[in-house]
Amino acid sequence: MAAWGERLAGVRGVLLDISGVLYDGGEGGGAPIVGSVEALARLKRSQLKVRFCTNESQKSRGDLVGMLRRLGFDISEGEVTAPAPATCLILKERGLRPHLLIHDGVRSEFDQIDTSNPNCVVIADAGEGFSYQNMNKAFQVLMELENPVLFSLGKGRYYKETSGLMLDVGPYTKALEYACGIEAEVVGKPSPEFFKSALREMRVEAHQAIMIGDDIVGDVSGAQRCGMRALQVRTGKFRPSDEHHPEVKADGYVDNLAEAVDLLLQHADK
Template sequence: MAAWSERLAGVRGVLLDISGVLHDSGEGGGVPIPGSVEALARLKRSQLKVRFCTNESQKSRGDLVGLLRHMGFDISEGEVTAPAPATCLILKERGLRPHLLIHDGIRSEFAQIDTSNPNCVVIADAGESFSYQNMNKAFQVLMELDNPVLISLGKGRYYKETSGLMLDVGAYTKALEYACGIKAEVVGKPAPGYFQSALQEMGVESHEAIMIGDDIVGDVGGAQRCGMRALQVRTGKFRFYIYLTLTCVHGMRPSDEHHPEVKADGYVDNLAEAVDLLLKYAHQ
């Protein structure tokens, strides 16, 4: 692999995942990952542009920012690209009226959206609302439509909370895709349009940007397909993926650093190490 000076040269903008990079979510809002508050502060004092790119779909953008600010992070709502506001724009542009299978925490984001006589389904990380009854209602809405539209706020398989790994929206989206014989439209990582929107808001070209995340597929692979560079931190879900390799009943599964399809441009222990490297080698 090339030296860090080559891998990071020319970077002008940094996209940061939130969960697993800045903090681990969980009871009481979760906890900051050690060193991440200070690392973000150093990054924002630099000449590098910073934007947060998250698939969070249990909290509104305002609530998420409020939680992070309470933890000590320097972050504003206008710096965050999140899937719920982006989905609302799509619904309005296309005249779609959704049946919402979402968490109550983001229902306020859809307050101005017409949900009467649904002609599509929007699915997010609904948590405890992923009951059979609610999944079946979404299935029925889709099956009654001549041209069914399923919009998913992300495609993640799982994420990490302080209590352990949690099943993410991607698994439930796959169930509806299979049952209805359709393909979901993803708003969020790893969708190319989502990354492009974040880059446009930050004002940098893809070759000038780098993504830092804990998800080898959604963060790293998605960013690289858009022409960006990407670093993976060994926090969040990363280390748990390694633990899973020891318990897989079908044999050893490769760690994220040996993923069969995606390889990051670099692996770092945490955000603090990533910032150290960026401040030393980026924008050269």
């Protein structure tokens, strides 16, 4: 693997995942990953542009930012690219009325969306809301449509909380895809359009940007497919086997966000 100076040269913008990079969720809001609060502060004091790119779908952007600020992070709502607001734009543009299989914590993002007589389904990380009854209702809505449309807010397999690994929305999306014989439209990572929207908001070209995340597929592969570089942190959902993934190789592996920031401040934008 090339030296860090070569791998990070020319980076002008940094996209950061949130869960598993900044903090691990859990009871009471979770806990910051060691060194991440100061690492973010150092990064934001630099000349590098910073934006947060998350698949968080249990909280509204406002609630997510409020929680992160209480944990000590310097972050504002306008710096966050998240799937719920992006989904609302798509629904409005296409005149779609969703049946919502989502967590109550993100429901406020859809307050301005017409949900009467649904002609599509939106599925997000509903947590305890993934009951048989709720899954079956979403299945019934889709099966009654001539051209069923399913939106999935991200498609992650699992994520890490302070109490351990938790199932993400992906397995439930897969169940509906299989049952209905359809393929979901993913709004969120690893969708190329989601990464491109974050780059546009940051006003940085793909070759000038780097993604830092804990997910070898959603973060690393998704970013690289858009022409970005990507670092994987050994925190959050990281598994040692990720470094030997048969198809995806990060541009570098670091112990945590603090190490990533050390390297970026030393080598980026050179």
